[in-house]
Amino acid sequence: MTIGLNENAEINTDFFDNDKKLPLVITPKRRGLKLIDFLKLNQNEIEENLLKHGGILFRGFQIDGLADFESLVKNCYGDLIDYNDRATHRTQVEGKVYTATNYPPELEIILHNESSFAAKFPTRIFFYSIEAAEKGGETPIADVRKVYEQIDPSIRKPFEEKGVLYVRNLAGGPFGFTWQEVYQTQDKTEMERFCKESETDLEWIDENKVRTKQLRPAVAKHPVTGELLWLNHATVLNVYSIEPKLQQMLLKFFKEKDLPNNTYYGDGTSIGKDVIDELRKAYDSSTVAFRWEPGDVLMLDNMLVAHGRKPFSGRRKVVVAMAKPVSWKELNTSV
Amino acid sequence: MPGHFRTKLADFIDSKIKDSGKSITGEFNDNTPLITSGLLESLHLLELALLVEEEVRVPLDLTTLDFIKEWDTIDRILNFAKNYKP
Numbered sequence: 001m002t003i004g005l006n007e008n009a010e011i012n013t014d015f016f017d018n019d020k021k022l023p024l025v026i027t028p029k030r031r032g033l034k035l036i037d038f039l040k041l042n043q044n045e046i047e048e049n050l051l052k053h054g055g056i057l058f059r060g061f062q063i064d065g066l067a068d069f070e071s072l073v074k075n076c077y078g079d080l081i082d083y084n085d086r087a088t089h090r091t092q093v094e095g096k097v098y099t100a101t102n103y104p105p106e107l108e109i110i111l112h113n114e115s116s117f118a119a120k121f122p123t124r125i126f127f128y129s130i131e132a133a134e135k136g137g138e139t140p141i142a143d144v145r146k147v148y149e150q151i152d153p154s155i156r157k158p159f160e161e162k163g164v165l166y167v168r169n170l171a172g173g174p175f176g177f178t179w180q181e182v183y184q185t186q187d188k189t190e191m192e193r194f195c196k197e198s199e200t201d202l203e204w205i206d207e208n209k210v211r212t213k214q215l216r217p218a219v220a221k222h223p224v225t226g227e228l229l230w231l232n233h234a235t236v237l238n239v240y241s242i243e244p245k246l247q248q249m250l251l252k253f254f255k256e257k258d259l260p261n262n263t264y265y266g267d268g269t270s271i272g273k274d275v276i277d278e279l280r281k282a283y284d285s286s287t288v289a290f291r292w293e294p295g296d297v298l299m300l301d302n303m304l305v306a307h308g309r310k311p312f313s314g315r316r317k318v319v320v321a322m323a324k325p326v327s328w329k330e331l332n333t334s335v
Numbered sequence: 336m337p338g339h340f341r342t343k344l345a346d347f348i349d350s351k352i353k354d355s356g357k358s359i360t361g362e363f364n365d366n367t368p369l370i371t372s373g374l375l376e377s378l379h380l381l382e383l384a385l386l387v388e389e390e391v392r393v394p395l396d397l398t399t400l401d402f403i404k405e406w407d408t409i410d411r412i413l414n415f416a417k418n419y420k421p
Contacts, residue, residue, distance in 0.1 A: 104376045106355070173402050174370065174377040249381035253397040313356065 003052060004045035010038070016057065017288040022143055022305070023055035023298065035061035035297060036072040043076060046299075051224055054143050054304035057290065058297040066094035069128045069297070070321060077124050077323035085118040085198065086182045087237070087261075093319055100127060100139070100318040101309060107243055111142050111283045111306040112236040114322065117166045117214055119198035119329075122322035123223075125302045129292040130317040137312030139298065140289040141305050148219065148230040150282035155275055156230075159218035160335045162266030164234045166216065169258050171209040175250070176260030179210050211257075215266050217333035222303055223326065228335065229303055235283065236308075237261040240276040292318065340390050340416065341365075344409050347386055351379045365410040370403055380406070387412065391419045 002013045002024060010033060014025045028038070035058055039046060050056055063069055073080060080096035088109075090098040103109055115121035127139060148156070172178035183191040195202050201213040218232045235241055239262050242250065250259060264270060289310060300307060303326075352359065352374055359367065359374065369375045375383065380402060388395050400406070405415045 104378065107378070171398065173397075173400070174380045175397075246378050246381065249378075249385065253381065253384055253395065255398075258398050 002045075003048040005042070005049065008042065008045075015053075016290045020143065020146075020286065020288050021053055022141060022288050023057040023290070024049055024053045025057045025059060027058075027060045031060075032062050035063050036068060036075060039072055039076055046076075050299060050301050051304075054145075055141050055298060055300045058299070059293060060295070061297070063128065063295060063297065066097055066128075066319065069126070069319070070095045070097050072297075073124075073126050073321040073323055079323070081122050081322040081325055082184070083322070084184050084194075085115065085200075086177065086184070087115070087117065087233070089177075089181075090320070097128075097319050097321050100320045103309070105133075105137075105312050105316070107246070108311050109309040110236045110241055110280065111140060111287065111308040112233050113144060113231050113306045114302045116231050117164075117216055117233040117237065119200070119214075119216075120325050120327040122302050122324060123326050124322065124324045125300050125307070126321045126323075127296075127298040127300075127307075128319050128321075129294055129296040129298075130319060131315055132292040132294055132296075133312035133316035134314030135312060136310045137316040137318075138289040138291060138310040139318065140287045140308045140310060141298075141300065142283050142286040142288070143304060144230045144286075144306050145227050145304065146286040147282045147306070148228050150285050151230060151279065155278050156219075158265055159232070159234065163215055164218045164232045165264040165266050165268055166212075166214040166233060166237060167257075167259075167262050167264065168212045169205075169209065169260055170212060171205070171258075171260075175254075178208070216328055217331075218266075219333060219335060220303065220328075221332040221334075223331060227304075230282070231303060234263045234271065235276055235279045238263045238271060238276050240271075240273045241280065292316075341409065341413060343386065343390075344383075344412060347383065348375065348409070351375060351382075355379075365413070366408045368407050369409070370407045383412075387416055387419075390416050393419070393421045395419075396421070 005013050010029055012027050015021050016023055016025050083090055083098050089102040092098050114125050170177050170179040170182055179191055180186055183194055185191050203211040220229050220231045239259055384395055406412050
């Protein structure tokens with residue numbers, strides 16, 4: 001079931017979902033076992049299990065606040081990543097630890113692999129639950145090896161051949177970002193240099209409004225296991241994935257080319273609603289959602305497992321830390 | 336500007352604030368900030384746009400609208416609707 005952890009006298013292991021084998025849940029047998037110490041002593045076994053299962057939930061360990069959380073990620077994977085080329089509003093809460101998202105609680109964020117639209121993205125992502133919502137607020141996860149298999153080959157094919165084109169309108173206001181927020185700079189020259197280096201095309205609409213276009217692959221082979229992965233933001237950033245009422249209103253008030261976010265096939269042709277619906281079904285069939293408990297830490301191989309967020313009511317505080325970046329250029333994207 | 340639109344706006348905003356479980360500190364009046372205070376979120380603003388469009392009877396172009404400058408208070412929304420020229 002697990003690799004090398006069954007004989008560990010300090011912990012119990014189980015799966016939250018035994019059919020999907022995700023996430024692996026590790027709980028300590030005694031109170032007060034510090035997660036940072038456990039990870040230091042068992043790093044190889046943890047890494048092997050992460051590569052096999054994609055996600056590990058640590059429940060019931062001692063974590064001494066945000067700085068401790070940041071340290072444990074750093075101990076495992078070195079320096080954390082700044083959140084640049086942003087796709088959601090986040091608040092920096094400690095060092096390079098951010099709120100998972102400031103997205104309105106009543107709206108769902110559907111599954112995606114963190115920053116897979118960017119030129120470079122983290123391969124490790126950690127979530128730490130400080131305060132669990134009274135109702136909802138789960139972080140659903142899905143193994144994208146299985147998602148890949150679930151998608152009909154005829155639907156996969158044009159994505160595999162053409163890739164995904166991400167179009168964003170950075171115009172600020174309540175429906176999107178300013179370029180300053182996305183690129184975390186006030187300096188236009190710096191932003192333009194970053195975009196050039198990250199193969200992001202820019203089309204200035206006026207002095208402060210810019211349309212960005214990013215062409216990325218839709219699939220990749222895992223750099224360690226070689227498994228095929230459905231690795232993109234084609235679904236989550238597509239207008240047809242937006243909650244119907246909001247979608248209807250956005251399409252009423254914005255021309256398609258002016259939408260804050262949308263995705264296309266790599267040649268710029270539209271992705272039909274039927275295709276987006278099929279992709280969502282593939283994610284849904286592989287999804288596991290567990291209720292957060294305060295103190296939970298979820299560790300994901302961001303290439304193997306996608307995550308989202310369910311709507312919630314009441315207070316919820318989940319923070320995130322990202323590490324071990326990889327660039328698309330380093331990956332094998334041939335099928 | 337007919338008083339019914341002000342009433343409609345106030346009722347709409349009141350219902351959205353109640354639905355989202357937020358509370359207002361101090362007195363709520365026509366100059367209470369709605370967007371910069373976080374009382375209204377993006378989904379609410381689209382619904383509000385439908386309401387304003389119904390009032391001005393011409394399609395709105397939200398891509399050119401400065402929401403904070405023009406819609407941050409009931410007073411500003413009323414002025415916007417009164418003076419709106421497509």
